Each structure stands twice: as structure tokens, then as C-alpha cells.
Amino acid sequence: MVGAAARRRVAALRQPGPAARLARALWIAWAIVVWNVVFDRVIVVAGRSYVTAAYRAAAADPSARPLNMDDWMEPAVTRGLWMATAAAGAILVTGLVAVRVAEGSRK
Numbered sequence: 001m002v003g004a005a006a007r008r009r010v011a012a013l014r015q016p017g018p019a020a021r022l023a024r025a026l027w028i029a030w031a032i033v034v035w036n037v038v039f040d041r042v043i044v045v046a047g048r049s050y051v052t053a054a055y056r057a058a059a060a061d062p063s064a065r066p067l068n069m070d071d072w073m074e075p076a077v078t079r080g081l082w083m084a085t086a087a088a089g090a091i092l093v094t095g096l097v098a099v100r101v102a103e104g105s106r107k
Contacts, residue, residue: 020103027095035088039080046076 050072057067 020099023099023102024096027092027099030095031088031092034091035084038087039084042076042080042083043073046072046080 050067050069053072054067054069057064
């Protein structure tokens with residue numbers, strides 16, 4: 001009983017309309033995941049760079065004022081937004097065009 005119902009659901013997804021909708025949803029999800037990973041990576045690298053620079057500055061002159069974290073992180077946020085958006089946009093355009101081409105080849 002359960003096996004037959006599962007087979008019917010899978011068979012329904014193999015039809016061109018539902019398959020294209022599923023493919024679009026998966027490409028969109030992939031683009032969102034990539035956006036988050038790229039943005040996070042840029043922020044992490046900037047944070048590590050700040051910590052390293054602050055440690056070296058404190059070691060060189062302990063009486064100096066600490067480095068301003070905003071000087072490191074604000075440019076990283078802007079850079080991260082641009083890089084993440086470019087990566088996710090490229091994936092999204094590639095995926096949606098591929099689905100459209102695949103839909104056209106079935107007709």
C-alpha cells in the first residue's frame with residue numbers, strides 16, 4: 001500500500017510540468033545555499049584577518065590604541081554581499097536557463 005502510493009508520487013514528479021517546477025525549486029535552493037556560504041566565508045576571513053592584525057599591532061606597541069574592527073568588517077560586508085550575489089546569481093541564471101532549455105527540448 002505505502003509502496004504503491006510512493007511510486008505514484010514519484011511517477012507524478014516525472015511528468016514534464018512537475019519535474020520542471022521541482023528543478024526550478026532545487027536551483028533556487030542551491031543558489032540560496034551558495035549565497036550564504038560565500039557571504040559567511042568572506043566574513044570569517046575578514047574576522048581572522050582582523051584578529052591577526054590586532055594581535056600583531058598589540059605585540060608591536062602594547063600602549064597603542066587597539067585597531068578598529070569596523071575598519072576591517074564594513075568593507076568585508078560590502079565585498080561579501082557583492083561576491084555572494086554574483087555567485088548565487090550565476091548559479092540561478094545557469095539553472096533556470098538550463099531548465100528552460102530542457103523544457104523546450106521536450107516539446
